Amino acid sequence: MKGTILRGSLSGGFDIRLDIGEEIEKIKVGTFCIVEGRTYDFLAMVMDEDIEAANPKAIYETSHTSSLLNEIVKGTGILDKVKIQPMLAIDREDGRVMPVKSIPSHLSKVREAAENDVFAVFGNPDDTNFHIGYPLDMEHIPVCINLERFIERSNGIFGKSGTGKTFYTRIMLCGMIKSGLCNTLVFDMHSEYGWEGKDEDKTRKKAKGLKQLFGAEVAIFTLDPESSRRRGVRPDYVVEIPYRSIDAEDIAMVWEELNLNQTALEVIFVLQKHFAADWLFKFLNMPASEILSFAEETGSHSGALQALQRKLIKLQKLPFIKENPVDDAVERIMQYIDNGMNVVLEFGHQRSMLAYMLVANILTRRIHELYVMRSEKALSNETIVNTPLVIVIEEAHKFLNRETGRQSIFGMIAREMRKNNVTLLVVDQRPSEIDSEVLSQLGTKIIALLTEEKDIDSVLSGANHAKMLKNVLATLDTKQQALILGHAVPMPVVIRTRTYGEDFYNDMQTGNTKISGFKGNVNKRATESGNNVQGKDFEDLMKELYGT
């Protein structure tokens, strides 16, 4: 791609006039290019393409029978135009990467971004700079996501179903686990992260789970031991939830699944006030006569109480809710997490929204409480290690919708950011259903193809150049392509994600994230900026260890 700046503005992006002979068909939306200004190189992204005539009549007048005339007019009278948005400016003298605060002048030359340009911005892969994919049409340049920044805030992975959200999540989880920067707790609704999952690729068929890749660093908890066993998984722990740990708030969270109305919710709070922690168990086992007297005593409506009891009986059918479980699941999870392990909670056959939301809510609420206490202690005592925790939830719009999002524990975590060292990784296909306040708090978004206008609008709300990115988003492939923007990447980038296959497994297991195919110079700029320490070669390490 070669061209010159035709016109443009800082806010609206630039029109590039392609040089004669350049093929617009070969330029994909989402690719990178460099605008060579006088002092700066501007790294820009292709946002849109169109055809413009210098003289509007020309479009209609050109004869199709004269190829010579058509050729003359193409590129002079009728222009192939590419719309780009500068994202970063690179000082040509000292290589500093900075935000764009000025614009290149008219007729500045534009060229395709070279390997070094992209490399300078995204850096060399290492343990904290996680290689997540490649820029479009540059399959040998790693695009890295800065994990330290990633876990600082809550993040989102969005895309309509079938676009590979699960794979992006797996890849990000692998990166986080491998980096050791944080612990992860995955509420694995479809039991696809812990052990083997399905791979739609016919040659691979199965995708390895986290336990297979990281062994002892990952513990699989299950709500449905039978299902786990049938799939050949040996869970580390079977989770049982005592009635006592179910709060009125937890029930309020699943009001839709239990079909509760506002009155019922009010009654629940009355019940909890009256019976304290045992409210649910006592209420479910309350005979009709007692309900009547309770109604009289508290001034509630006995009919409403009976209806509520009938609705709450659904909870009794959930096999993992026990009166007196042998162990406390939350304590056990915390124990594993404290030991630096990552927990995947499989739901097995208990994949109803009711079970998923209830369990996720109960566990997260208590874990969050513990983290709040711990981070308070850590404030006063610096020796306490407080490793950040990333909680992965699927079908996030159920937890974070407009009605429940603001009060729920998940909404709270998303809003308070890293304050208490707990952040979320929300995975969802309907971002438009998520509360806009929560969405705006998400630090980094990994967005696969979305087609619903509402979803695209909401996922890009608050992003710079949202209008233009919209176009980029709509042109993504259905598989293995995603737009990453936000806190953990220096600029929005469209990537082809790494293939979750043997090469990736090897990278995760050997501890060597260096890209075998890339032989470019380790860019000075990137190394100097400090976020780019190249891993030692295996041989160097051997020498250091054994002195041979």
Added chain:
Amino acid sequence: MIAEVIESKTDQFVAETVKYHEIPGFGSFVKVQDGTRRIYGIVSGAYTGSLDGSGKARAFFKSLQELELEQPQIFSLLRTEFTAVVAGYLEAGIYRSYYPPVHIRLHLPVERCTDEEVLKISTNTGFLIKTLNCPNGNGDELTAAALRTVAILHDNPKEYLLNAGRELLKMLSYDTQRLKSVIERVDIL
């Protein structure tokens, strides 16, 4: 020598041919050596008429062969003059595609340009603006003729026409309709 300059202006000159029927082609390149300066022109029109400027030639209603046998004298009473737009000039070995500081003197001999000279002049497409703005009012026709003359001399005539066409389009303020009318007359490919 094919002609002699009989009228001269900054932008064009008129020359009378040595023989009334030996005329440089429309759109062909001619040159006049004026002191140290060599002025190049593009033939933009021609006229043949009576030697005596006051009267017109008469019609005889006979074939040319019959006339040559019966009335050979009438041919020596004819004269031809042609106009040429000034395309540029060569001085001290450098070609400039603009008007010389002083228009050419009268009675200087006019020669045809060699192919090498035409190639050199036409490397720069500056001559096109002169042909387009030809004072005779036949700019499009002249431009097409000049392009026909020039393009075949280049190694890759199509490539040449493409580049010239692009320049022409800018000169025509992107009027593709007019470009079309010019390019359609360049049927050498």
